[in-house]
Amino acid sequence: MHWLTGRLHQSLEANRMTLRSCALDTLPVLPNLGLTLRYLGRYDESTAVHRLHLFAARIKQDPFHMSNALGHLGGLRCRLGQNAAAERLLRASLALRDRTGNGFGRAETLSDLAGTYRQLGRYDDALRHHEAAIEAAAASGERHVQAQARNELAVTLGATGRADEAVAVFEEALAIATRIGHPYEQARALDGLAGHLAEKEPAQARRYRQRAFAISERMGAPERHDLRRQLAETPA
Template sequence: MSISRELGDHLNEHRYRANLTVVHWLAGNLSQSVDLGRQLMRERPGGVAVESTLALANFGIALASMGRYEEAIQAHRMHLFMARCRGSQYDISNALGHIAAVENRLGHFSKAVRLIAASLRLRDRTGHRSGEPEARNDLGIAYRHLGRIDTAREQHEMALELAVDSGERHVQAAVWNDFGVTLAFSGSIDEAMAAHRHALELATRIGHPYQQGRALVALADHLGDDEWEQARRYRQRALAIFRRMGAPERTDLERRLAAVDAVDGAGSRLSHNR
């Protein structure tokens, strides 16, 4: 970025800083990611009122990571509008995929399937595979919620293969976690735990705190009653991660841990009274 700044190449400097939005998101610096994204929306690279579709897409991802779904949808819809105005099928396919990811978070699974199907058709037409692993993983999530478990598994497997081929380890970690949820939903608990362990190992290796937290919570949920202390440690580690990030998952996890502590406290008092 500094080289572009020195050369007066404001457009490329803007693009690099747009990519920095995602770097902050992956590192767990969610507030910084959103703040930078908002700043980029106000800039006029080179003195020209041209908004970057990349900046819009990444801003939407940052907003969604903080649970600000309606704002994220607005950013992605603006990205889609600009892509259509410019006739960029690549950007149109990306915007559709990003909107679908947020629709999944909102529970609109049939709508997500339709959006992803349109996104994948455009990718096939243009030959662009960038973003396809995420799209197929989101398709797996939607199909799981719609009860189409076998189809969901197929999409997660395809997503994982594509992510491995492209070397996108942060996407691999996300797919392993979502695949694990689908496996557990189908009753394959041992396979699910293996998937979440893959996610935890990979996310830890690359420093991706959000997927670490997700894996820890999932593993805790699948541990047996005789392993409740280990489950509690996993959840406490995950809560520390989510709190540090400001991730919305912390609220539900705080409630769950408080409920467990209340039960444990009641049990301890009962034993003492006896």
């Protein structure tokens, strides 16, 4: 709950406390700890935790946790721009999920794979996986991923010159993230809207970016540094 509501430092402490108290079974704790570190921008530590999660899952022959760990490692590689490694990990995660019939987390993995394809310039593949991610998130009830998947789709639409569609999808993502109180995706949507409205509606774009910065600053998310710079470069 701390992670979903943007209280990342409280999430980090809660995960560490839980890890100390359940030495016999760390599998449920490691993915949450790794995700919290990722959203704090502590990528090396996050990678180490997710690798430990994958190792422990392999030792216990737990396919659910193996697929989760592979997906989280792939998401990290995507964020770091290591697209070849990201694609391999994410496709392996999806294959394991499909083989076991466990669909939890599938939408997030599809969304990360779509982002990877966008970074590789494979826009048709990206758009196909974005739509699949949105459908999977709706089917599984993972509402935070519904917002994430739309933010990712909007970025791809913008990259392919479909600016008006991108704005509409960012607005959808913002509405969902606001409704469920998920600040990280709120900030992403606000920043995306600001980027598309900067020329036509500079005052509104600045307000959106200020809101995105305030959210990111409060969370301690690494995106706050770029947002601070962008605000400093934007005329008041």
